[in-house]
Amino acid sequence: MTQPDAPIPRIVILGCGFGGLWAAQHLRKAHAKVTVVDRTNYHLFTPLLYQVATAGLSAPDIAGPIRHILADQRNTTVLMGNVESIDVAARKVKLADGGEVEYDSLIVATGATHSYFGHDAWAPYAPGLKTLDDALEIRSRVLLAFERAEREGDAAKRAAWLTFVVVGAGATGVELAGTLAEIARQTLKGEFRNYDPRNARVVLVEGADRVLPPYPPELSEKARIQLERLGVTVWLGKRVTGVDAEGVTMGDERLESKTVLWAAGVASSPLGASLGAPLDRTGRVKVEPDLSVPGHEEIFVVGDLAAVEGVPGIAPAAKQMGRHAAKNILARLAGRATQPFRYRDYGQLATIGRKSAVADFGRVKLWGFPAWFVWLWAHIYFLINFRNRLAVMIDWAWSYWTFQRYSRIVTKRTW
Amino acid sequence: MTQPDAPIPRIVILGCGFGGLWAAQHLRKAHAKVTVVDRTNYHLFTPLLYQVATAGLSAPDIAGPIRHILADQRNTTVLMGNVESIDVAARKVKLADGGEVEYDSLIVATGATHSYFGHDAWAPYAPGLKTLDDALEIRSRVLLAFERAEREGDAAKRAAWLTFVVVGAGATGVELAGTLAEIARQTLKGEFRNYDPRNARVVLVEGADRVLPPYPPELSEKARIQLERLGVTVWLGKRVTGVDAEGVTMGDERLESKTVLWAAGVASSPLGASLGAPLDRTGRVKVEPDLSVPGHEEIFVVGDLAAVEGVPGIAPAAKQMGRHAAKNILARLAGRATQPFRYRDYGQLATIGRKSAVADFGRVKLWGFPAWFVWLWAHIYFLINFRNRLAVMIDWAWSYWTFQRYSRIVTKRTW
Numbered sequence: 001m002t003q004p005d006a007p008i009p010r011i012v013i014l015g016c017g018f019g020g021l022w023a024a025q026h027l028r029k030a031h032a033k034v035t036v037v038d039r040t041n042y043h044l045f046t047p048l049l050y051q052v053a054t055a056g057l058s059a060p061d062i063a064g065p066i067r068h069i070l071a072d073q074r075n076t077t078v079l080m081g082n083v084e085s086i087d088v089a090a091r092k093v094k095l096a097d098g099g100e101v102e103y104d105s106l107i108v109a110t111g112a113t114h115s116y117f118g119h120d121a122w123a124p125y126a127p128g129l130k131t132l133d134d135a136l137e138i139r140s141r142v143l144l145a146f147e148r149a150e151r152e153g154d155a156a157k158r159a160a161w162l163t164f165v166v167v168g169a170g171a172t173g174v175e176l177a178g179t180l181a182e183i184a185r186q187t188l189k190g191e192f193r194n195y196d197p198r199n200a201r202v203v204l205v206e207g208a209d210r211v212l213p214p215y216p217p218e219l220s221e222k223a224r225i226q227l228e229r230l231g232v233t234v235w236l237g238k239r240v241t242g243v244d245a246e247g248v249t250m251g252d253e254r255l256e257s258k259t260v261l262w263a264a265g266v267a268s269s270p271l272g273a274s275l276g277a278p279l280d281r282t283g284r285v286k287v288e289p290d291l292s293v294p295g296h297e298e299i300f301v302v303g304d305l306a307a308v309e310g311v312p313g314i315a316p317a318a319k320q321m322g323r324h325a326a327k328n329i330l331a332r333l334a335g336r337a338t339q340p341f342r343y344r345d346y347g348q349l350a351t352i353g354r355k356s357a358v359a360d361f362g363r364v365k366l367w368g369f370p371a372w373f374v375w376l377w378a379h380i381y382f383l384i385n386f387r388n389r390l391a392v393m394i395d396w397a398w399s400y401w402t403f404q405r406y407s408r409i410v411t412k413r414t415w
Numbered sequence: 416m417t418q419p420d421a422p423i424p425r426i427v428i429l430g431c432g433f434g435g436l437w438a439a440q441h442l443r444k445a446h447a448k449v450t451v452v453d454r455t456n457y458h459l460f461t462p463l464l465y466q467v468a469t470a471g472l473s474a475p476d477i478a479g480p481i482r483h484i485l486a487d488q489r490n491t492t493v494l495m496g497n498v499e500s501i502d503v504a505a506r507k508v509k510l511a512d513g514g515e516v517e518y519d520s521l522i523v524a525t526g527a528t529h530s531y532f533g534h535d536a537w538a539p540y541a542p543g544l545k546t547l548d549d550a551l552e553i554r555s556r557v558l559l560a561f562e563r564a565e566r567e568g569d570a571a572k573r574a575a576w577l578t579f580v581v582v583g584a585g586a587t588g589v590e591l592a593g594t595l596a597e598i599a600r601q602t603l604k605g606e607f608r609n610y611d612p613r614n615a616r617v618v619l620v621e622g623a624d625r626v627l628p629p630y631p632p633e634l635s636e637k638a639r640i641q642l643e644r645l646g647v648t649v650w651l652g653k654r655v656t657g658v659d660a661e662g663v664t665m666g667d668e669r670l671e672s673k674t675v676l677w678a679a680g681v682a683s684s685p686l687g688a689s690l691g692a693p694l695d696r697t698g699r700v701k702v703e704p705d706l707s708v709p710g711h712e713e714i715f716v717v718g719d720l721a722a723v724e725g726v727p728g729i730a731p732a733a734k735q736m737g738r739h740a741a742k743n744i745l746a747r748l749a750g751r752a753t754q755p756f757r758y759r760d761y762g763q764l765a766t767i768g769r770k771s772a773v774a775d776f777g778r779v780k781l782w783g784f785p786a787w788f789v790w791l792w793a794h795i796y797f798l799i800n801f802r803n804r805l806a807v808m809i810d811w812a813w814s815y816w817t818f819q820r821y822s823r824i825v826t827k828r829t830w
Contacts, residue, residue, distance in 0.1 A: 040824075040825065041558060041559075041562055041823070041824065041825050042823075042824045042825075058473040058474065058475045058476070059473065059474075059822075059824055059826065060473045060821050060822040060823075060824055061473070063824040065823040065824065067606040067607070068606060068819070068823065071605050071606045072605075077565075077608040077609070078565075078606075079565060079566055080559075080562040080565075080566075081566060095566075097566075099566055132824070132826050133826050136826060143456060144456075144495075147456055147495040150492075150493075150494060150495075151494055151495075151496060151510075151512075151514055190486050190487075191482040191483060191486045191493075192482070193492040194492070390809065391806070391809065391810075391821075394805065394806065394809065395806075404483070406475050406806075407474075407475040408456070408457075408475075408480040408483065409455075409456065409457040409474060409475055409478040409480065409547070410455065410456050410457075411474065411547050411548050411551060
């Protein structure tokens, strides 16, 4: 029951990815002052980020302004800013550009980034794919490599510009490799005079013995076959031991390449550490069954930053956790007990390229065109607002029939 | 007549804006080796650049990959690169990243950029609008100013974040100012909790005594009235004497503003000077009546870099010049005399905002909704390819009915 003369509780949400946004929306009608803090001004539909990186979609197609999404939610304030630290004793969040936000309840949903397994020196030579800036950087490098090859007279140097290495064969790596092969074989066909882009090499390097390790082995095998059919060279059981401006080293082996993309490690947001809670190997916060932080029942961690047994780091899991944390906060405010989080597994999907994908729904497993069809509609359906959904459908219909990719523009020069 | 055993003539085109692209397309069937060099990989529809800057369109909506546009033109090679210099004696173009391109005939179409009238120190505080990078920089500054204001507690500081100054009331300045006023009054309405964005100030500063100086005075007056109706403060007869991080100085007057946009001076591409030909005050090449360079009948200059009496620096003029230079090169190769360039004036159009524009077709002058309607269809019609045209129509239809601007995402942080 709400007591009219009690102070209005302040709920602060850090990060507006799937976890943070779903939490905020669940608090729509709460008698509370909700504040959402994000370092960007948009909510990003990360499952399609690889499409921005490979010029199939434009950045605004997959990003919606947070304050527009939450505009009608009158109890909610949106602040753009970097969180510097959390003072759990004083219940305050400190922002990097000055200013503090006080909370009574806190949801930390700042996610994860990519990690180079302690080799941060590799970062400039092998960009990862976690943010919109990452995607635009990758797009720029890929398109510029083909441009540079057209101007290169030396055959060995040209081959290095036309060799693309993707490190890591999880969902992102598979998506990137498959799409790069498509670009070389289809999109750019007939556009160069000094070489044939169909001779470009796309090499997918994976340390494990199969692609898509979290999937059932038979789907990994289907995915590998589809990748090779698209023209991707799949190297399994190879561990990268060095990355530099000229290529990749794997033990004794060397691959000359001017374009290396990193789709391997994951590292959690450093804010997890500032909570003083136990962390797992990748820096995720080991939360209580109700998603709260041990010793701080007013703080909840959701999404990729939360370590919960059996819950994968995918969008549907983050949404479920966000909603659950919001429910538990409302329960506490009403004087009721919090509930443990239970993950509902709807399966997982990974796309490989035009008409190729794999889907694991437990007993039902799909691959090839049927899996791709399910993937396509699921992703269009889940895109956050109608404008984006329509625009993405048009972009994709256009790409499908013409093999063209309409975002083939480079705005940052890197050579 | 083409002699089968003569060497194939090499025609090089520098710059692929309206002048360069129209020249290249006119050479489609020429018995020649055509090479197009541009520092970007796209042809840019510059008349709509202000829409990218104000988040109404995404960058790919107005940019088409040059090599895709010219893919079927088998006699044409596209090279992406910066031109470092032109050696007119040796008939060679030197590229910045290494490499040379030899020519028998040359078309220089590298255009113009903005100028700070000798005050280059103002550049970091007042970005201009000539390239896609400029547009994304402006978009980022404008959106971040509104974000920053939401976090600012001090009233005077907040007012500086909510004051937008546009310097120069030519077509670009008028378009920017009108659209900024619309964003503050309509697009962002109801999205902030700590201030009302409708209180933002947009000030358009012009040195002359009327807006749109190249237009007939009665249309300038109509444009000023429409701007003020949209909420723009128009300051005429004011010369900017200083720009810094905190605002703009005009003689004794001072305007505190964190966001100053530059739409004033024009400076020609520095390549003009390397031709050894006479230049006008703004650095444009004084060409012969046939658009060739005095003393170099094999070199032609077209578009914003060419000084031709009575020809304005607008897209239709550049297209006409590009086509004309290509015709004259073909005439020379066939042993015929070149023809003088004659400009066909189809009028000029400037948009101000939703349902506001001015159009000057000589005896016919339009303003308000009829001018805007003509402007809208002319611009959609002239967008270079079908995909873009359709996408732009959808984006605009969406914006028109919802007042939303779908590209409201910031990827570069500037504070």
